[in-house]
Amino acid sequence: MFFCCDMTAASMSGFIPTILTELGWKAARAQAMTIPVWVAGIISQILGAFLSGHIGWRFPFILGAILCVLIGWIINVVYSEGHDVSAAVRYFSLFCMSMGTFIQMTMTTAWLVNNLRGRASIAVGTAIILGIGNCANFVSSNVFIKSEAPFYPTAFRTGLGLTVAGAVFCVSYVGILWRHNQALDKKRREVGGVDDHVEYRYQY
Numbered sequence: 001m002f003f004c005c006d007m008t009a010a011s012m013s014g015f016i017p018t019i020l021t022e023l024g025w026k027a028a029r030a031q032a033m034t035i036p037v038w039v040a041g042i043i044s045q046i047l048g049a050f051l052s053g054h055i056g057w058r059f060p061f062i063l064g065a066i067l068c069v070l071i072g073w074i075i076n077v078v079y080s081e082g083h084d085v086s087a088a089v090r091y092f093s094l095f096c097m098s099m100g101t102f103i104q105m106t107m108t109t110a111w112l113v114n115n116l117r118g119r120a121s122i123a124v125g126t127a128i129i130l131g132i133g134n135c136a137n138f139v140s141s142n143v144f145i146k147s148e149a150p151f152y153p154t155a156f157r158t159g160l161g162l163t164v165a166g167a168v169f170c171v172s173y174v175g176i177l178w179r180h181n182q183a184l185d186k187k188r189r190e191v192g193g194v195d196d197h198v199e200y201r202y203q204y
Contacts, residue, residue, distance in 0.1 A: 001062070001104070001108045001166050001169045001170055001173070002104075002105065002108045002109065002129050002130070002132070002133030003132055003133045003135060003136050003162075003166075004136070004162045004163060004165050004166030004169065005065075005066070005069070005100075005101045005104035005105055005108065005133075005163075005166055006101070006105065006133045006134060006136035006137070007136040007139055007140055007158070007159055007162045007163070008069050008072075008073075008097050008100070008101040008159060008162075008163065009101045009102075009105065009136075010136050010137045010139075010140035010141070011140040011143075011144070011155060011159050012037075012094065012097060012098065012101075014140060014141075014144040014152075014155065015076070015144065015150075015152060015155070016034055016037070016094060017030070018149065018150045018152075019087055019090045019091055019094065020033055020034070020091075022087040022090075022150070023087045023088070023091060033091075036095075037094045037095055037098045038098060040095050040098055040099050041098035041099050041101070041102035042102065044098075044099035044100075044102055044103055045102035045103055045105075045106050048061050048065070048102075048103040048106065048107065049106050049107075049110070052107060052110070056203065057203075057204055058107045058108075058110060058111035058114065058203065058204065059111070059170065059174045059204045061103055061107050062103070062104055062107045062108060062111065062170050063167065063170055063171070064103075065099070065100040065101070065103035065104045065107070066100065066104065066163060066166055066167045066170060067100075067167075068096050068097075068099055068100035068103075069096060069097050069100035069101055069104070069163050070100075070160070070163055070164070070167075071093065071096045072093035072094065072095075072096035072097035072100070073093075073097070073156060073159050073160040073163055074160065075089060075090060075092070075093040075096075076090060076093055076152075076156045076159075077153075077156045077157060077160050079151065079156075080151040080152060080153040080156045080157070081153070082151070104166070105133075108129070108133075109126065109129060109130070111203070112125050112126070112129050113125065113126060114203040115177070115202045115203055117200065136162075139158065139162075140155070140159075143155040143158045143159075174204055177202040177203075177204060178204070180202055181201050181202055184199060184200075184201060185201075187199075
């Protein structure tokens with residue numbers, strides 16, 4: 001899931017300049033207009049983390065963020081297929097993608113850590129998810145083909161595909177956790193037991 005959402009974060013830097021150029025912004029103003037996009041992502045990340053910590057759930061926030069990112073990718077895929085999509089609408093798509101991917105990166109990492117026990121497991125698990133997840137940069141740097149500018153059909157379809165894959169992984173993961181918890185609850189009703197390092201309820 002982290003890999004899939006990091007694809008969006010890594011890709012944004014590739015096509016933000018194109019969209020800003022189409023809006024007629026250049027040089028200093030173009031750079032300045034990237035700030036609201038990243039600020040929106042940061043604010044959504046902090047707000048999402050606060051609310052998630054308050055209610056103790058990760059899954060709804062991640063899935064909601066994925067849907068938000070999908071809106072952004074779909075807008076750009078429609079544009080890449082030659083349809084008339086204004087630069088303003090594409091600029092809006094950047095906010096969807098920024099807000100969605102920032103929430104996902106925070107929640108995905110937190111979700112993993114919440115479901116690991118012991119410092120060693122948490123350390124190794126965090127290293128793996130960040131290490132593999134950031135490999136999405138290798139993908140994003142190769143799908144924005146210069147000859148396809150400014151439509152980048154390969155890049156936008158790849159981003160959309162990976163985001164859909166992230167949604168599938170998210171739903172599948174929570175399904176596995178739910179099944180485990182149901183089996184554990186049934187066992188505890190029959191024989192008792194408490195959370196330990198061997199059998200414990202996973203967090204959604």
